[in-house]
Structures are given as structure tokens and as C-alpha cells.
Amino acid sequence: MPIRVALVNDYEVVVHGIASMLRSHTHRVEVVELNASSHVAEPVDIALFDTFTQSRDDGTGVVRLLENPYVDKVCVYTWSTDRSLRESALRLGIAGYLSKRLSASDLVSALEQVHKGEVVVSDEPARLPLIGGDWPGREEGLTAREAEVLCLITQGLTNAQIVERTSLSINSIKSYIRSCYRKIGVDSRSRAVLWGVEHGMQLDRVRVSEPDIPGSRD
Amino acid sequence: MPIRVALVNDYEVVVHGIASMLRSHTHRVEVVELNASSHVAEPVDIALFDTFTQSRDDGTGVVRLLENPYVDKVCVYTWSTDRSLRESALRLGIAGYLSKRLSASDLVSALEQVHKGEVVVSDEPARLPLIGGDWPGREEGLTAREAEVLCLITQGLTNAQIVERTSLSINSIKSYIRSCYRKIGVDSRSRAVLWGVEHGMQLDRVRVSEPDIPGSRD
DNA sequence: CTCGACTCCACCCAGAGGGGTGAGGCACGG
DNA sequence: CCGTGCCTCACCCCTCTGGGTGGAGTCGAG
Numbered sequence A, B: 001m002p003i004r005v006a007l008v009n010d011y012e013v014v015v016h017g018i019a020s021m022l023r024s025h026t027h028r029v030e031v032v033e034l035n036a037s038s039h040v041a042e043p044v045d046i047a048l049f050d051t052f053t054q055s056r057d058d059g060t061g062v063v064r065l066l067e068n069p070y071v072d073k074v075c076v077y078t079w080s081t082d083r084s085l086r087e088s089a090l091r092l093g094i095a096g097y098l099s100k101r102l103s104a105s106d107l108v109s110a111l112e113q114v115h116k117g118e119v120v121v122s123d124e125p126a127r128l129p130l131i132g133g134d135w136p137g138r139e140e141g142l143t144a145r146e147a148e149v150l151c152l153i154t155q156g157l158t159n160a161q162i163v164e165r166t167s168l169s170i171n172s173i174k175s176y177i178r179s180c181y182r183k184i185g186v187d188s189r190s191r192a193v194l195w196g197v198e199h200g201m202q203l204d205r206v207r208v209s210e211p212d213i214p215g216s217r218d
Numbered sequence C: 001c002t003c004g005a006c007t008c009c010a011c012c013c014a015g016a017g018g019g020g021t022g023a024g025g026c027a028c029g030g
Numbered sequence D: 001c002c003g004t005g006c007c008t009c010a011c012c013c014c015t016c017t018g019g020g021t022g023g024a025g026t027c028g029a030g
Helices: A012-021 A060-066 A083-092 A104-115 A144-154 A159-166 A170-184 A189-198 B012-021 B060-066 B083-092 B104-115 B144-154 B159-166 B170-184 B189-198
Strands: A003-008 A029-034 A044-050 A071-078 A096-099 B003-008 B029-034 B044-050 B071-078 B096-099
Touching: A003 A012, A003 A104, A012 A029, A012 A044, A044 A060, A044 A104, A060 A071, A060 A083, A071 A104, A083 A096, A096 A104, A144 A159, A144 A170, A144 A189, A159 A170, A170 A189, A189 B189, B003 B012, B003 B104, B012 B029, B012 B044, B044 B060, B044 B104, B060 B071, B060 B083, B071 B104, B083 B096, B096 B104, B144 B159, B144 B170, B144 B189, B159 B170, B170 B189
Parallel strands: A003 A029, A003 A044, A044 A071, A071 A096, B003 B029, B003 B044, B044 B071, B071 B096
Antiparallel strands: none
């Protein structure tokens, strides 16, 4: 009886990346793909929330999932080793804080433990390569962080808003912007937005049908 | 024998606006719609070049048309009453400088005169309403100038570049930006670009087939 | 006549953004 | 060990952007 897992993130590439990773474990997990603005409208055992562009302090995305009666358990799936982010997420009531550095089978094992009622924190230090991830712009040579920042720019956020969203310092954001612009060959925000639009960095809004919420398809 | 007229501008809405205006004169003019980055690839009697977002001093768009062996005559179609713009255009060798304030039948008459070999400058003062025009964003309440500036923003141009493109002062550009942002409800350039993208203000690139230039369809 | 809309422009000011430099830590490969 | 790449951050400096204020002229409608 496979665990039913909803993969939650606003970028199709991101959830596709996780889904393909779990492909060889279909006897243990059954995967549903959702974006972060969707409501889970059918029962799932676990919602696996990928933090790409969503790792804000207040855990907004996570809170919505925690409050969803269709969702039994919520896990955060992240590359962040930030202890305070982890503690806040756990305080919110998540059942798992899972590293993107877990191998596929370790991830599935962790999900199985979560399903059994344990609270799982994967303690992988940054010594393992980033396995669990794909992101828009990866093929164009952007690092995960650069891509994340560019996605947020493409959403129209200011640097200050990106600071809030990512819990990084303004100086880090500017560094990523600089390196990112160099890689994609733009020198202004407008051009960056246009690049992002052309390269699939807008929020993916059309993914799953939501028969009971008419306005959320906009 | 109708005069064959190519309507030239980068925005589909703009050339559609002219085409619909000329609809009741099909016995006198035969209309082809092109965008400004297309090459005229079949013989036309007159290329009618609409200056929306294209009214730069150096007449780049016009020059290309003047050099095209398929184009017999080139006319500029504009709302500008700027005398120096007009003089430069005439010096480039255009056969007509036609106001968007002309009625449809007056426009057709002017085109007929041009076809007969005359150089036509329509001298309409700004006392007549703007007839010959449609533009992206018009339905959303943007004035022609506001829309023009926003289209250029949506192309990723800086204010300085927009100054060059429109031959207006930086202060006028800023005024239009302010009023435009107020109308569309944005407060940053990124948001304005996104608004423009969502409202059809990107350059229209897919219009006519160009069988002999493989790369220009991108 | 007044008023509002549109076009065009000036000037002031603050902050948002982007270029640069440098640094520390970690991992990995040669 | 060193170099490279990635992440994270600091500081400096300058330009670009966008908010404000005001003004002039033209036109059309009331």
C-alpha cells in the first residue's frame, strides 16, 4: 500500500525533479504534483513542501498545508541547513524536515517513518551533493540560489522582498543578482524579468484541476 | 486597380486598427499587414509606416523600408506634429507624412496622390480627434503616449533609451511613467514589465510568413 | 467662461538597484 | 596543498528609478 505524497512547489520543473527521483519507488510512494497556491483537494498521507522560492521565516506555505484537512502530515524538503529555519518549521508542527541531500531511497524511508508517526529531521551536513532538485534555469547554468533569486525577480519582487522571502541578507541577494545577470547576459531588472518570462520562471499556475475552487485558476 | 499598401508596425493591434479603418475602401486600397521587423517580401505600392514606439530621430525603420526594392513608396503615419521630425523624415526620402487625424477617406486620397508621384504632407493641426489609431492598453484606459512608453518599458528599455526612441525629454517620459503606473496599479518597473507582458505589449513577432528568411521567425 | 483630459516639460529628493572590492567557510578535484 | 565553485556577507560608490511639486498649451464639453 504506497504512501500517497503530494509534491508542493510553484515551479513545475521543481516538482517534476522530485517526481522523477521517486519514480523507481512507486511501490512505496504514490506521487501527486501540486503547486504551492493550490489547495490539496483530495486526501494525501504526506505533503512534501519544496522550499524553492518559499523559504520564508513565517512558514506561510507550510501553514496552509498544515491547516488542510486533506493533508495528514506535512514535510519540508529543503537544502537549507539553517538551524533557526528548521526550528521554526518544527514549531509549526511539521512532521519532517528533509534535506535535498538525501538519496531517493533515504528520502522514501524518511517518508515512511513520517507516515508511521515519527518526526524526522534529516541531519545531513553539507558534505553530500545536492540530489533532490531541479530548478528553472538549471540548463542555462544557473545555480539553485541564482535561479531562486531570478524566479523571485521574475515574480516582480524587490530586493527587500526577496530578502524576506529567502531570509538571506541584502548583500547576498545582490551578489546572486550580479552573478546571475552575468550568466544570463542582462544588465537590468527589466531585462532579467523578460529573460525569466521567456525561460519558464513565471509561476506555474496551470497544473491540477481544482473543481471546487472556481477563482483559483485565474 | 487598388493600390497595394503594406501597414508596418510592431504591434498587431496598431496595424489592425489601421486595417479596419481602411476596410470600407477596399476598391481603392489593398492592405497587407506587416510588423516593423519583417522584410517586405512582395511588391507593394506604398509602405505605410506607423510610428507607434518607432518615432526615433534617425528614422531607422523608415530607412529600411526606403531601401527595400519591393517597396515603391514609403509614407510615415503619425500623430506627431513635430516639425523637425517631419523634416528629417522628408529628407530621408519619404513620399508622405500623414497625420493620424486624417479621416479614412482623406487618408486614402492622400495615398492615391502619393501613388501618383506626389509628396504629401498632411497639415492637420491638433484640432481634429485622433482617428487613425488603436494601441495596446487602450481598453485599459491608457492614452496613446502612456501606452507607447509602457510598450517600450515592456521591451526592456531604460528611460534614456525611451528618450531616444520617442524624441521626448526625460521629464516627459517620467510623467508618462507616473501616470501610466497609476492607471495600471503598479509601482515598479518589474511589475510594469509583467503587466505589459500579460496585456499584449510585447513585440508581435509572428505575423506574416517569410519563406525566404529562415531566422527571422524566431 | 471653467474644468478636465492630454501632451510636454522642469525641478527636487530619496531610495532602489547594480557595479565594484573583499572576506570566510565548505566541498571537491588535481 | 591549491584552485575552483558555491554559499553567505560586508562595504563603497554611483546611477537609475519613481515619488512629489509645479507649469504651459490645446482641445472639447458643459
